[in-house]
Amino acid sequence: MSYLVLARKWRPQTFSDLIGQEHVSRTLQNAIDTGRIAHAFLFTGARGVGKTSSARILAKALNCEHGLTTEPCNSCPSCSEITDGNSVDVFEIDGASNTGVDDIRELRDNVKYLPSKSRYKIFIIDEVHMLTNNAFNALLKTLEEPPAHVKFIFATTEPHKLPITILSRCQRFDFKRIPLQKIVDRLRYIVDQEKVSISSDALAIVARKGDGSMRDSLSTLDQVLAFCGENVADDDVASLLGVVDRRLLLEASQAVFSRDNKSVLEIVKQVDSFGYSMRQFCQELIDHFRNLAILRAIDNASDILDLSETECSELKNLAATVATADLQRHLTILLKAENEMAHSNFARLVLEMALLKMAALAPVIPVNEILDRLKALESGTTLPSVASSSPVWEKSQPVAAQQNATTRTPSPPQKIEERQPKREPLEAAAQSAPTADETAAPHVDSTWPGFVTFVKGKKPVLATFLEVGRPITVSGKLVEVGYAEGSFELSKMQDADSMEDLKTLSHAFFGSQPTIRFKSLSGETVGAPPSLQEKKSLEETKRKQQLKEKALAHPAINAALEVFGGQVNEVSELNK
Incomplete structure (x- = not known):
């Protein structure tokens, strides 16, 4: 007997087998219970999430020989024929192959005949968005008022391509992407039935490769089992699927947080030696740091993140050691690096520089703390302690101080009173600046x-x-x-x-x-x-110089220079 792939072997046969589409199952079951069964259904959603399977289950529930039931028996001849795809009253049509108006006319002519032996004649059209406009127009009247013995079930991945006239005549059901944890649980059940030994981490890699699609995940698992046999190792799964090992991402983030430049470069070297794409690794890092930021921001993020319980717990412990603001800065650097990689021939260099920059980021002192400290220095009170860790960079020396041979060593902030006993605000300094130069032009008549x-x-x-x-x-x-x-x-x-x-x-x-x-x-x-224009220029220059000297003598300015290690380049007078 030929081998049956896992995606077909473990295809859902009842509504209870549908994973991640409970809202669809419950609605259809309630409709059957109450007798409110529409004449046309539209199933939309991503690939491999259960649209065609749901259509077959609904067809079996409607035509089961034991009567209308919320769960088909899968044992009567009608259910078995629908499962095998050879029922004479259930037609599965590929919309991509039967796109013409002639095909729809043939379908329309077939609608008027009663079913051969089932309760309903059911038409399942997959990828219905591939039909032409003429085909849709030929279907409109029949779709709006079909005979009582006919049901239509449409499935599509692109509902926006359907005419609004078709959408308005159908009951629409939107299928969701299946959460990672539910895919992992389903894969665990399947491998246990298949008697395959595989870890939960490896199943998480397979499920993540499926990207929310159960069919894609089962196809990937088939590929893994063909390569590894009944005993699957985590390293084999990672190398076969070409995905970045989660341990590399953890080690990279830990090296960044511990400011270990050597480990950061070793990880990039390891990624290159494994043959991974540098841009793909950067994208994985972005997703990894996003998970850390979300776990740091909220307590329960299992519904937001596609992570297994083990991964979620491990990342939550790591995120607790880093501030949210720092994680956001790391993400900004990675996003910029990923964008640069798309236009650069030196992807490894871009990634190395980004990780080194992340490892060298100094802790951020909140602005409120800096302002409070400056206010305390200006008022002469005791300086408040800064809650954040101190920056690791060295204080830069002012250019003027470097060029001046007689550099003045700034006294500590506690001695501001001794250095400047009389404090004048900057406004007073600006007002005291002279507005005329009495000695500039002694020969000019008044x-x-x-x-x-x-x-x-x-x-x-x-x-x-x-x-x-x-x-x-x-x-x-x-x-x-x-x-x-x-x-x-x-x-x-x-x-x-x-x-x-x-x-x-x-x-x-x-x-x-x-x-x-x-x-x-x-x-x-x-x-x-001198001319009046020259006199004004000289007076303005002298006034600005005196204003700058007054400002530099102000205690608040001196305190700010000592805190930030900066220099005053320009002094502007505020408009009163």
Whole structure:
């Protein structure tokens, strides 16, 4: 007798055999009990989760010779024929092979005839989404009002491809992906019946390879048994299926948490020597750290994670040793590395650098603790102890301190009172900064700024050119202004229109008619007073310098520099 694969040998024959689809089984059984049996059913879901098996079980329950029953007997001729697939009243049609409108017309013509010996004539159409639009249209009327002796059962993995007119005429049942633990329990029952010795960890690997599909899991188990025989070793399963051993993932995470760089690199070397894909291993690591993060965040995560009870317990103990924030940072690094691997020819290097970076991550000090500490330093109270572990990095020295030969050693925070007995807020420091440079331009007459301000109120553009000029002589008799030789401002001021406007404005300001003269200054003329624009620039530079000195002398700033080991690059005055 030819060998029957496990997926067919252990195919569910009753509703109680369906694994992970209890909501479908209960609904169909209640419908049979109450006599509310629809004329058309639509079973949707992923591959290998029990759609076609449920259709056959429903057909047997409806046509069982012992009457309508919630569980077929599987012993009468009708049930046996449906199980063997040779019933004359139950038609299993492959939608992928019978896609044309002619096939549906033949089906429609066959519908009007009574069943040969069963209670119902049942049409099971698998992969119904493969039918053409014309075929669907030919089926619409029959599907909406079929004869009383006809039942339709459709199965598909892609319900979104069905026309809405078909969906509205069917009772829809969505089949779920089967949880990992339920697949493992079912596989354990099957291997015990087959008298095969295999560990629960190996069964978990097989079930995880099935990805929520019982049929795929049984096919994988068939492959394992063909390779290993009746005694299956965990290492053989991992090498045969090409999956990453869970122990490698545990060792990698433990090496990262213990900051063991050597072990991290050894694990990557081991992965490479086994011939595993580096990107696949990175994806497995991402899933592993996701499990750790979820187990760290909530107490009972068995319904969320596809883990066996042993794996869940082991990972929960490991997750308890790491902070949730650190796990999230590790996941961020791994996700970035996985994305880089897709576009890099150095997958091993990317993975090594990612794991080394994860192992070197310093513990995070909460922001609230840092703020509380700074407030305590500013108020002079006792510093609160930081709950988080101290960072492992070295404090960086300020650049200014490195360049200055006379480096000032900062005193400890407890001696801030001695170093700065009188504390002034930053706002007071900004207000105390001078706004004028009294010694910058001793030769400039005090009436020149007032004259330029007066001109700005009348002729703003003209005042802009005056601010660039150097006031050599300013009085009621003579206004002499110097400009750089060949400059645009000099040529503009010597223009007839500018001279005329300036004479009118000077007469209004001085009450007399002074002589207006513009002098060309060559590079050797260094004694001319500075222009208003230069004075403003010098005053602003000096004001910022004094403001920075005030800020650096503030105790809160000194405390922050000592805590973070930083430097002050720029001081900005707050707008009041």
